[in-house]
Amino acid sequence: MSGRRTDQADDMILETEGLTIAFGGHVAVQEVSLKVERNRFKSIIGPNGAGKTTLFNLLSGQLRPTAGYVRFKGKDITPLAPFQRTRLGMGRSFQITNVFPNLTVLENVRLAVQSQQGVRLNWYASAKAYRRFEEEAKHWLDMVLLGNRIGVMANYLAHGEKRKLELAMLLALQPDLLLLDEPTAGISIEEVPAILEVIRKVKEAGNRTIVLIEHKMDMVLDLSDSIAVLFNGKLLADGRPEDIMNNETVQAAYLGGLYDDAVASAGD
Amino acid sequence: MSGMRTSKIGTIWFVIFVAGLAALPFINDSRSFLILMTQICIFAVFAMSYDILLGFxxxxxxxxxxxxxxxxxxxxxxxxxxDASIGTLLLSVLVGVLLSALLSYIVGMLSLRLKSHFYAMLTLAFSGLLLVLAEKWRSLTNGNDGFTFPIPSVMKDRTVLYFTALAVMVVMFLLLRRFTQSPVGRVLLAIRENEQRTESLGYEIVHYKVFATVVAGMAASISGSLYVLTLRFVNTTVFGMDMTLNALLMTIIGGVGTLFGAIIGASIIEWAHHGLSELAKFHPIFERWIIFFGLLYIVVVLLFPAGIVGTLRLWWLKRRGRRLEQSLQADSNAIRKEGAG
Incomplete structure (x- = not known):
């Protein structure tokens, strides 16, 4: 593991404390206290229904917690709306594809660039005056290997392409913290390495923090600086990948329960 | 590059279209025809303003x-x-625009933070309120009967009135088109497509929605001012549900999300209205023109949900997309060949 310095321990870009949300009687996320170090790569794993996406929705503001708080860059952001969190430098991608269906691929990303550049309430200039936004949008689309599809309506894209578009929109926001919700879900096996490569590049640039939700543990092992395990809405363990692998509770609860799946995916 | 070419072709067609409309009074100077064309221009502005809300x-x-x-x-x-001077007319248009902007700002701020049907309901309530106000404030409005009023003498000429309406329509079209293509306009489209995603990109939704309703309210007010100018008379029908339904019908038939569609929709509805009223001489059923509009509406929604201009545009986009795809295919084939050779 590359230089994990203890003197940076207090340099947390994101912290949650006692984060809880209940839908009626069902507690989806229960007292999760999570710390994410700046410019590190953290993965959150857990079986289906563990509350991973709900936790993301709490972090990015789509949901308000029943209890607890979220601190971003040392500031309590619990009451802030999603757009305010985005402006503070937090960006997220969605597990269920969430793009603008009847706009072109280029326009989808251009909107993200426009927001990132802070052009928000200009109603008199033609958007064409902002040629450079399009150029930049193309740059991000090239990065996720969608450069040849810029003129296509987003809803004509294949599922895997929509996932890539989603990633390009997030990258275009240039957030300090990227929340990635299963970025490779639905992408064909051949294309997964390319997407992972994009994520790896972002990581290796070293100036962004990434929190990634993943189902398949093998995918995140070598990318992650730390892994948090979520189970039944609770934080089961949080630590270095090798510790998590050897953690008995994790093995019993998570790997144990999914042992058959794990064998099946290791088999191919 | 191809986008630029397309927009140039669009500009040329638009200039031809406007020139054709401007030439009409010299081709056919029948009074009723000019009145009809004037109404079309006025309702086109009203329909475009509605399209900003519904379509964009x-x-x-x-x-x-x-x-x-x-x-x-x-x-x-x-x-x-x-007094019935041009100055007063312009001032009254300005005052109407400001009042509308204020009211749509208030209605928008009250309801646009909530789910969208709250806006629909609140506008229904407010228009009902204004209708009652116009009926009861007799000293100002003369109630249901309405009142006639003098207009500037130059405006009494039907041709002048037509050119005024045409000019207003063209200017409003260009202004609104510019608005829809501005950075704000692009965000409006994004909100139409996916509100939650737009917010997570860092845009504050309610600002944009209120912005759109204020612009739409101002444009609608201008069309209302022009409308009574042609009648020299105003009564409570201007606050009637029919007016909103007309705008809805024009926008949907022409094609939501296309300002030009609103112009086409206004032409068809006004023309049909006029034509059906004429046919009423032969059979009284044509007196009930709303029946036919209902049928037309059903046909459009079933067969061309994108409206006339929308359907044409989709067809055009598909054709261009296919060509683009083909050229890309050719490119990648060439690259593959080079790689192989």
């Missing part, structure tokens, strides 16, 4: 007539009580 932002309003009515009554009252 995805907001449904059941009371858009209130802004039309505000423009109508403001111009009517001011021309009647002050």
């Amino acid at each position: 932002t995805g907001i449904v309003s059941f009371g858009h007539c209130m802004f039309f009515g505000i423009g109508a009554y403001t111009s009517g009252v001011m021309l009647d009580r002050l």
